[in-house]
Amino acid sequence: ATMPPLLSAIANAGRHGVLVKSAVVMERLGQVDAVALDKTGTLTEGTPRVSEVRPLEGSDLDEAGLLALAAAAEHPSEHPLARAVVDAARERHLPVPSAHHFTSTPGVGVKATVEGRTVEVGAPDRLLTGSTAKDAERMARIVAPYEERGHTAVLVQRDGIPVGVLAVADRLRPDAAATVAALGTLSGTSPLLLTGDNPRAAAHLASEAGIEADHVRAGLLPEDKVDAVRRLEADGRKVLVIGDGVNDAPALAAAHTGIAMGRAGSDLALETADAVIVRDELTTVPTVVALSRAARRLVI
Ligand code: ADP
Ligand code: MG
Numbered sequence: 001a002t003m004p005p006l007l008s009a010i011a012n013a014g015r016h017g018v019l020v021k022s023a024v025v026m027e028r029l030g031q032v033d034a035v036a037l038d039k040t041g042t043l044t045e046g047t048p049r050v051s052e053v054r055p056l057e058g059s060d061l062d063e064a065g066l067l068a069l070a071a072a073a074e075h076p077s078e079h080p081l082a083r084a085v086v087d088a089a090r091e092r093h094l095p096v097p098s099a100h101h102f103t104s105t106p107g108v109g110v111k112a113t114v115e116g117r118t119v120e121v122g123a124p125d126r127l128l129t130g131s132t133a134k135d136a137e138r139m140a141r142i143v144a145p146y147e148e149r150g151h152t153a154v155l156v157q158r159d160g161i162p163v164g165v166l167a168v169a170d171r172l173r174p175d176a177a178a179t180v181a182a183l184g185t186l187s188g189t190s191p192l193l194l195t196g197d198n199p200r201a202a203a204h205l206a207s208e209a210g211i212e213a214d215h216v217r218a219g220l221l222p223e224d225k226v227d228a229v230r231r232l233e234a235d236g237r238k239v240l241v242i243g244d245g246v247n248d249a250p251a252l253a254a255a256h257t258g259i260a261m262g263r264a265g266s267d268l269a270l271e272t273a274d275a276v277i278v279r280d281e282l283t284t285v286p287t288v289v290a291l292s293r294a295a296r297r298l299v300i
Helices: 005-013 023-029 039-043 063-072 080-091 133-148 176-187 197-211 222-234 246-254 267-272 284-299
Strands: 016-019 032-037 048-055 097-105 109-114 115-124 151-158 161-169 193-195 239-242 256-263 275-277
Touching: 005 016, 005 023, 005 284, 016 023, 016 222, 016 284, 023 109, 023 256, 023 284, 032 039, 032 161, 032 176, 032 222, 032 246, 039 080, 039 097, 039 197, 039 239, 048 063, 063 080, 063 097, 063 115, 063 151, 063 222, 080 161, 115 267, 133 161, 133 176, 133 197, 161 193, 161 284, 176 197, 193 222, 222 239, 222 246, 239 246, 239 284, 246 256, 246 267, 256 267, 275 284
Parallel strands: 032 193, 032 239, 239 256, 256 275
Antiparallel strands: 016 275, 048 161, 097 109, 109 115, 115 151, 151 161
């Protein structure tokens, strides 16, 4: 027997490196008329590297001590920034103490007990919510130069006191700009960038990827990504969300169709998404949207 068009489209998508979980999903892919992409791990390669280790004035830590402390707290995390920190410590052969009572907050960072002290590693403005305006301003001056270059600044606090800043640099995927352009053409609108990262790093990356400046939403918590998707859907749009992180899972679930990055994606994103990019290429997304449209023409 000849295969029904949607099933052969699923087989075809598989050959292009995309696992589409059902015929319903294969059909829905072709309906999308808006696209929202996550930044870290989706538009970027997701293998960021530590570019700077900076103990803060007044802290007793040197670079090695700061990096080892951050790596200890980040060790249990599966976030790409955490892997960058742990890898940097490993490359320098630093002894990394063990961590206890680990917790992580998507879009914020991690917290753990290291050598009897509370260590937090994460987004500077998110960790500094309780600090004075003067301290926040001082921190903003320290992190701005990194963020303007598109790097992500990560704050390290010990017992609630800032002890250092790490800068982490990620690269745009080589096929990001081509994919953004293709998805723009297929959906009829410029794709939206949804990120938990800071506005400066987001703007830098968006311009490299060809995303319009007014289509960038930065500093988002997981539920803010959901809100952004719901707002588009309230306008009658069928939104395709592409993401990789635990922080993207709610938006992947809320979207008309969700696609997760498979290679480095979190388990939760892979389970929540309707389709998974198995081969690590973003250009496969416009390909499967086109496959869906072709199959739908045969079905209808
Ligand atoms: P994105 O939406 O771009 O994938 P996330 O929502 O995962 O980004 O993270 C947003 C921000 O939260 C990061 O840029 C970082 O500042 C902070 N953050 C989240 N998890 C961690 C972590 N494990 N270590 C350090 N910082 C983190
Ligand atoms: Mg991500």
